[in-house]
Amino acid sequence: MAGILGGEREEDVMAAVLIPVPARDSDPSEVAVSWRVLAEAGHTVSxxxxxxxxxxxxxxxxxxxxxxxWGRVPGLRRVVALGRVLRADGAGRAAHEAMLADPAWRKPLAWNEIVLDHVDGLVLPGGHRARGMREYLESPVLQGLIVGAFRRDLPVGAICHGVLLAARSIDPATGRSVLHGRRTTALTWSLERTAWRIARRSRFWDPDYYRTYPEQPGQPEGYLSVQQEVTRALAAPSDFLDAPPDSARKTSGRSRDRLGDDSAAFVVEDGSYVSARWPGDAHTFAARFAGRLR
Incomplete structure (x- = not known):
């Protein structure tokens, strides 16, 4: 924690990376895979x-x-079928289990304690469940922190809904999002809509589980999707990038990347800013972000 709040850093530490998360409902893969990749690269992660x-x-x-x-039936709830496809994969779950034992995870800072003077990079993970994510996405404290990081040109990595948090971070000096003039990706409407349509049927008692912000009356479908809101914050719609439509491994939502195999991933780099779409990009995203730290 000294790397964030002050004090001398150890000579063998390459960089001090901060990952702000909500109190609950962040995506385990996007948080834990990023943590594992960065920690194994020698960085200190708080x-x-x-x-x-x-x-x-x-x-x-x-x-x-x-x-x-059958997810609400006590005797059947432990039987997982579709949930095996939608949940974190084996690598994500293993990283999450390891992260739970990390002292930094057990003793986090408070958002209002963060001091950018001792942060070398900022990672913004996502998550979609409205119950916990809205506090994170709507936090003026975090938005101000992100503005400060972009002003200092610190490496910032954002994945999935983390890009939405960055898009909502308005620099008072310009009145524009910190992403205005940047190229980025984020959770695409195609991926978000597919998961939403599946879960509307399988989790019928909570049909908007995959939609943090469902549309209001009179709004077209997808208007409050991550992709559309992020795009509205950019200098031009063409600054929002997605994988080529003919690349099934990158666009289907069924394939996930691994370290050393980025064939399923799509990551966008623009200067010190790195963005990705969903948990299936997490290994490549974290590795590319680690490269920016160096």
């Missing part, structure tokens, strides 16, 4: 939560329980 209390990732994405039509 976490920050709203109050400084330990956070909890989205349990449905960890176990898959509750994503099947």
């Amino acid at each position: 976490f920050a939560t709203p109050t400084g209390a330990p956070a909890a990732c989205d349990e449905l994405m960890v176990t898959g329980r509750g994503l099947d039509p």
Whole structure:
């Protein structure tokens, strides 16, 4: 924690990276895979939560329980079928289990304790469950932190809904998002809509589980999707990038990357800013971000 709050850094530490997360419902893969890749690269990773209390990732994405039509039936809830496909994969779950034992995860900072003077890079993970994510996405404290990081040209990595948090960070000096003039990707409407349509049927008692901000009356479908809101913050719609439509491994939502195999991933780099779409990009995203730290 000294790397964030002050004091001397160890000589063998390459960089101090901060990952702010909500109190609950962040995506376990996007948080834990980023942590693991950066930590194994030799960087010091710290976490920050709203109050400084330990956070909890989205349990449905960890176990898959509750994503099947019988997910509310006590005796059947532990039987996971569709949930195996929708939850974090083996690499994500293993990284999450390891992260839970990390002292930095157990003793995070509070958001209002963060001092950028001792941060070398900022990672913004995502998550979609409205119950926990809205506090994170709507936080003026985090938005101000992100503005400060972009002004200093610190490396900033954002994945999935983390890009939405960056898009909502308005620099008072310009009145524009910090992403205005940048190229970026984020959770695409295609990926978001596919997961939403599946879960509307399988998790019928909570049909908007995959939509953090469902549309209001009179708004067209997808208007409050991550892709459309992020695009509205950019200098031009063409600054929002997605994988080529003929690349099934990158666009289907069924394939996930690994270290050393980025064939399923799509990551956008623009100067010191790195962005990605969803948990299936997490290894490549974290590795590219680590390259910016060097």
